[in-house]
Amino acid sequence: MSLAEAAFIQAVDGVPLKIKLARAERKRKLKAVGLVLPLFLFVVITFLSPLLVMTLKSVENEETFGRLDRTREALASWSGQDLPDEAAFAALAADLKIAGEQRLAGEIAKRINYEFPGAQSKFKTITRKVAAMETGPYRETFLSTDAAWGNPKLWRVIQGASGKYTAYYWLSAVDLRQGASGIEQVPANQAVFLDVYGRTFWIAGLVTGLTLVLGFPVAYLLATQPASRANVLMIFVMLPFWTSLLVRTTAWFVLLRNEGPLNDLAQLLIGSRFDMIFTRFATILAMTHIQLPFTLLPIYSVMKTIPPSHVRAARSLGAGPFLAFWRVYFPQTVPGIAAGCLLTFILSLGYYITPALVGGPRDQMVSNYVSYYMNNIINFGQASALGATLLIITLVLYWAYNRLVGIDKMKLG
Amino acid sequence: MAYLPQLGLPAYASASERAWRLFFFAFCGLVLLFLISPILIVLPISFNPTPFLSFPKDDWSLRWYEDFFFNDRWTTAVKNSVIIAFFSTILATSLGTLAALGLSRPNFPARAAVMAVLISPMIVPVVITAAALFFFYANPLMVTSQPLLILNNTYAGVILAHTLLATPFVVITVTATLTGFDQSLTRAGASLGGSPALVFRRVILPLIAPGVISGALFAFVTSWDEVICVLFIGSSDQRTLPRQMFSGIREMISPTITAAAAVLIALAVVMLVTVELLRRRTERLRGIRT
Numbered sequence: 001m002s003l004a005e006a007a008f009i010q011a012v013d014g015v016p017l018k019i020k021l022a023r024a025e026r027k028r029k030l031k032a033v034g035l036v037l038p039l040f041l042f043v044v045i046t047f048l049s050p051l052l053v054m055t056l057k058s059v060e061n062e063e064t065f066g067r068l069d070r071t072r073e074a075l076a077s078w079s080g081q082d083l084p085d086e087a088a089f090a091a092l093a094a095d096l097k098i099a100g101e102q103r104l105a106g107e108i109a110k111r112i113n114y115e116f117p118g119a120q121s122k123f124k125t126i127t128r129k130v131a132a133m134e135t136g137p138y139r140e141t142f143l144s145t146d147a148a149w150g151n152p153k154l155w156r157v158i159q160g161a162s163g164k165y166t167a168y169y170w171l172s173a174v175d176l177r178q179g180a181s182g183i184e185q186v187p188a189n190q191a192v193f194l195d196v197y198g199r200t201f202w203i204a205g206l207v208t209g210l211t212l213v214l215g216f217p218v219a220y221l222l223a224t225q226p227a228s229r230a231n232v233l234m235i236f237v238m239l240p241f242w243t244s245l246l247v248r249t250t251a252w253f254v255l256l257r258n259e260g261p262l263n264d265l266a267q268l269l270i271g272s273r274f275d276m277i278f279t280r281f282a283t284i285l286a287m288t289h290i291q292l293p294f295t296l297l298p299i300y301s302v303m304k305t306i307p308p309s310h311v312r313a314a315r316s317l318g319a320g321p322f323l324a325f326w327r328v329y330f331p332q333t334v335p336g337i338a339a340g341c342l343l344t345f346i347l348s349l350g351y352y353i354t355p356a357l358v359g360g361p362r363d364q365m366v367s368n369y370v371s372y373y374m375n376n377i378i379n380f381g382q383a384s385a386l387g388a389t390l391l392i393i394t395l396v397l398y399w400a401y402n403r404l405v406g407i408d409k410m411k412l413g
Numbered sequence: 414m415a416y417l418p419q420l421g422l423p424a425y426a427s428a429s430e431r432a433w434r435l436f437f438f439a440f441c442g443l444v445l446l447f448l449i450s451p452i453l454i455v456l457p458i459s460f461n462p463t464p465f466l467s468f469p470k471d472d473w474s475l476r477w478y479e480d481f482f483f484n485d486r487w488t489t490a491v492k493n494s495v496i497i498a499f500f501s502t503i504l505a506t507s508l509g510t511l512a513a514l515g516l517s518r519p520n521f522p523a524r525a526a527v528m529a530v531l532i533s534p535m536i537v538p539v540v541i542t543a544a545a546l547f548f549f550y551a552n553p554l555m556v557t558s559q560p561l562l563i564l565n566n567t568y569a570g571v572i573l574a575h576t577l578l579a580t581p582f583v584v585i586t587v588t589a590t591l592t593g594f595d596q597s598l599t600r601a602g603a604s605l606g607g608s609p610a611l612v613f614r615r616v617i618l619p620l621i622a623p624g625v626i627s628g629a630l631f632a633f634v635t636s637w638d639e640v641i642c643v644l645f646i647g648s649s650d651q652r653t654l655p656r657q658m659f660s661g662i663r664e665m666i667s668p669t670i671t672a673a674a675a676v677l678i679a680l681a682v683v684m685l686v687t688v689e690l691l692r693r694r695t696e697r698l699r700g701i702r703t
Contacts, residue, residue: 035515350538
């Protein structure tokens with residue numbers, strides 16, 4: 001019976017069988033989608049949309065937009081190079097008066113202070129002063145209070161902050177700023193973030209390399225030993241894997257301290273102690289320890305699928321042990337190496353706890369700076385911009401992982 | 414003739430091959446030691462009677478364990494951790510298992526893309542997730558500028574955050590169990606007159622149960638270990654065990670952290686054994702089928 005004939009076969013209720021089949025198929029598909037939908041919506045609403053909100057926050061003037069409208073209008077025709085006119089001073093005074101009454105002047109001052117260090121105290125003084133003033137002249141009052149009000153740069157910052165959007169946080173995240181004539185590099189003593197990104201990549205790369213060098217031989221050992229022995233050795237890998245990250249970091253913290261067991265041992269053997277805690281060495285050592293199972297396990301599961309007969313065949317055809325390994329065995333492990341290393345690299349880029357607890361000030365990574373701006377300085381715009389750059393880097397790598405390895409292949413334990 | 418160890422090599426192996434093999438074993442032994450020793454070394458230190466983080470010299474003491482089990486600061490932290498981990502495990506396991514069941518149906522539309530979205534909370538650095546959630550939880554309903562609901566500094570907020578972080582683990586584990594699942598068993602159940610609910614309860618669930626339990630354990634451990642979200646969106650009321658350990662290292666170095674670490678290591682051993690037993694059970698069930 002051909003497909004064309006099947007189209008004419010009818011079910012009991014007179015509907016062609018082909019349509020009935022399609023209906024049943026659609027119903028099954030809808031049911032499958034219905035099962036996934038709750039989690040999908042949960043992830044979209046409480047994860048993807050907040051990430052979007054955070055990214056938007058990094059280009060918005062949340063503290064100042066709508067609160068400096070008069071000033072913005074008065075500055076619309078300003079050249080940007082010389083001293084603004086009395087109208088601009090009067091407008092800023094009016095804006096600050098209202099902001100002062102609504103207790104929002106502090107937020108404005110803080111925002112301007114990011115771009116013009118020292119502005120915070122000048123804003124505080126002037127807000128108090130204009131609150132008591134009924135009429136002008138404002139320009140003279142401002143200038144006699146602080147000479148900085150005559151600085152066109154401060155006015156450019158105010159003008160920039162009065163709009164809805166700003167590029168300040170993103171420029172700042174890559175050590176750039178808006179200068180008098182276009183975008184320029186920030187002075188070397190203020191440039192921090194490019195160094196932080198470089199450090200983050202360097203640490204993540206080094207940890208990935210170390211986990212590969214240490215993990216590959218062990219994966220090979222586990223894959224080639226008889227099952228009974230491999231299962232016992234596997235405990236050495238799986239126990240750290242199941243132990244809390246904080247416990248492992250605590251363990252390294254205790255071990256590497258100046259009065260810790262490792263230094264006691266060093267004192268006993270060679271009579272001197274080393275500064276190990278709060279160093280780059282401690283950060284990398286602890287991170288390597290934590291990430292080792294993540295690199296090792298994908299390599300191991302690929303190695304388990306390689307038949308031992310391949311290497312035996314190569315040997316019987318005259319290859320030496322090294323050649324047989326390198327030309328026959330090793331190429332088959334590459335998918336596992338890619339999966340393990342990429343996963344470790346992606347996870348290492350986002351480390352926070354370990355550098356915070358065992359690293360020094362020069363070992364803090366991007367995540368630590370995000371946390372610093374979120375919780376210590378309370379500069380949400382800068383935290384968001386740094387977070388968004390790290391997010392984009394991570395998503396690009398995730399996409400690559402997906403293309404190269406496929407999420408379906410991801411296994412745990 | 415000198416005795417040559419066999420080292421699992423064939424009889425024709427050359428001397429250099431044997432030397433290389435010996436080096437390989439030694440290297441692997443050192444790496445395995447590196448993996449396990451930090452965890453083991455904490456254990457004796459936790460019995461030191463003096464407030465120094467070093468090996469006990471003369472006598473042993475349960476002093477720090479007493480502090481861990483009876484000091485309010487630590488017992489509250491344990492209680493908080495249990496409450497938060499319990500609810501996020503239930504939520505994550507239900508959502509994750511349903512999604513995995515849907516994803517493993519044949520011809521699921523745009524499967525790879527949907528899967529990529531569902532796994533993404535595991536990949537995005539937790540600090541970024543925590544920062545984004547902090548902004549979102551300030552006004553989660555987003556209908557009015559004055560928030561009708563604030564999830565920051567609440568148990569619900571931390572539980573939802575942990576649920577989000579834990580679901581990828583459930584999806585991955587249950588999907589892995591379902592890849593070997595014989596769909597004809599479902600059809601057989603249906604053809605014998607079972608309703609979809611009955612078939613799920615009596616046929617599908619017993620077969621995927623080990624995967625679901627493993628997933629639930631992963632979800633539990635994810636929440637149980639998590640500290641960054643608690644730092645960002647929780648207040649001191651939601652202080653969990655990892656949060657307490659974090660400040661135990663950062664602010665005041667109390668040796669009680671070593672006792673806490675030892676208790677958590679014991680818990681990890683229990684988890685490891687459970688997951689291993691479940692894995693064997695899955696293999697056995699599959700063995701019966703083929």
